[in-house]
Amino acid sequence: MQRLIMIVALIATALMLEGRSCIAGDPLTVASDFEGASVREVEVDEAIRSISFMPGGDPVRGWPCWWYFKINGITPGEAITLRLRGSTATVPKPGSPLQKPLAASWSMPAQATFSIDGQTWLHTGKGTRQDEWMIYTLKSEAASVFVAWGPPYTPTTAAKFVRAMSEKSPSAKAAELCRSRGDRPVPMLHVREGERTPKQRFSVWVQARQHAWESGSSWVAQGFAEWLLSDNADAAWLRQHAEIFIVPIMDVDNTATGNGGKDAQPQDHNRDWSAQPHWNEIIAAQRKVSDLIAAGRMDVFLDLHNPGPDDPTFFFTLPDDQLKEPMIGLRDRFIDLAYARISKIKPLIPMSNKPKVTGANYHPLWRQISANWVSLNGNPHTVSLCLETIWNSPSSTTEGYRAVGNNLAAAVREYLAERPERN
Numbered sequence: 001m002q003r004l005i006m007i008v009a010l011i012a013t014a015l016m017l018e019g020r021s022c023i024a025g026d027p028l029t030v031a032s033d034f035e036g037a038s039v040r041e042v043e044v045d046e047a048i049r050s051i052s053f054m055p056g057g058d059p060v061r062g063w064p065c066w067w068y069f070k071i072n073g074i075t076p077g078e079a080i081t082l083r084l085r086g087s088t089a090t091v092p093k094p095g096s097p098l099q100k101p102l103a104a105s106w107s108m109p110a111q112a113t114f115s116i117d118g119q120t121w122l123h124t125g126k127g128t129r130q131d132e133w134m135i136y137t138l139k140s141e142a143a144s145v146f147v148a149w150g151p152p153y154t155p156t157t158a159a160k161f162v163r164a165m166s167e168k169s170p171s172a173k174a175a176e177l178c179r180s181r182g183d184r185p186v187p188m189l190h191v192r193e194g195e196r197t198p199k200q201r202f203s204v205w206v207q208a209r210q211h212a213w214e215s216g217s218s219w220v221a222q223g224f225a226e227w228l229l230s231d232n233a234d235a236a237w238l239r240q241h242a243e244i245f246i247v248p249i250m251d252v253d254n255t256a257t258g259n260g261g262k263d264a265q266p267q268d269h270n271r272d273w274s275a276q277p278h279w280n281e282i283i284a285a286q287r288k289v290s291d292l293i294a295a296g297r298m299d300v301f302l303d304l305h306n307p308g309p310d311d312p313t314f315f316f317t318l319p320d321d322q323l324k325e326p327m328i329g330l331r332d333r334f335i336d337l338a339y340a341r342i343s344k345i346k347p348l349i350p351m352s353n354k355p356k357v358t359g360a361n362y363h364p365l366w367r368q369i370s371a372n373w374v375s376l377n378g379n380p381h382t383v384s385l386c387l388e389t390i391w392n393s394p395s396s397t398t399e400g401y402r403a404v405g406n407n408l409a410a411a412v413r414e415y416l417a418e419r420p421e422r423n
């Protein structure tokens, strides 16, 4: 009898313990020891199951607005709270950018992005602003979940994608633009099909992520490549009549380490298109683009970005008084074709059809901005544009960004088909 009571007591204790762990859950923990991760000042409040944090990143290596980390210990089905505030980091060097903390809005999308498997990225519901905080509610069906400012796109993602495209299509080659100063490979996709010699082809250069935090731009570049290598007859035309270079991530070092990249010391990548660039990616890209210009066939140059919070500006261009015809007319024709397609994407990508002019009034180093440098040093017929896809709309998802890339590639095909063929 005594023994039976003891067994019953043991079972009851076990049930109680089991019951308690169901109610309280495992402790929430945060991991950021992986490629592209960024977070700091993490505080977990177990009582209300909330995680407070700010973006990580060394401000010397660019604006600290990117955040990306993994949460463990979630009870599947429970709703936890993410409490985000802007980074307080500043750069101590006199005269450098970020003497004051960056405006918090750069790090605060209306909806946060999350993924259970690191492949499929979804939006949370809309966050709410409470004083300095942005509060998101996250309901996860798994014990671990990745959360981020927007859908991440790391150097590993770029390398895998470029390899997958080269395996899918004999006209696509996985190449390397260069190795970064941090000795990382910079993956590049090189596409051309058929017998035409390089001289008989148009050239198209597409690059993303000169600013590491702007992850959406890499998804646009991927969408461009996916359309280009699709079964679409127009895509085949483009592969056969052009030679296309696509670099999904220029600043691989800051992307890999979770730094923002924008306004990094000693030089922002997109202010580095000078006579003596600092970054290996710029040296290599500028050399290849210069070769295409020397051959008289730098036809379309596209530099992909994400803009300021809620800014619907899509194309950035030089003022007309800095350019000559036929460049101005060709640029406007390309913008019209691109806008006509991209503005029809469903769900809608908010965008303005009025380009922003980025001349001397925009930035003192305006001549060293990549798209401007290519316009100023290009062929008379070169179309060179910076393109900014909005990051703070319900369509700022992997699907939305890729749809922009698909339509951008189709616009390049439509534009080049109007140009005289090269013989």
Ligand SMILES: [Zn+2]
Residues within 6 Å of the ligand: 210, 211, 214, 305, 306
């Ligand atoms: Zn940018």
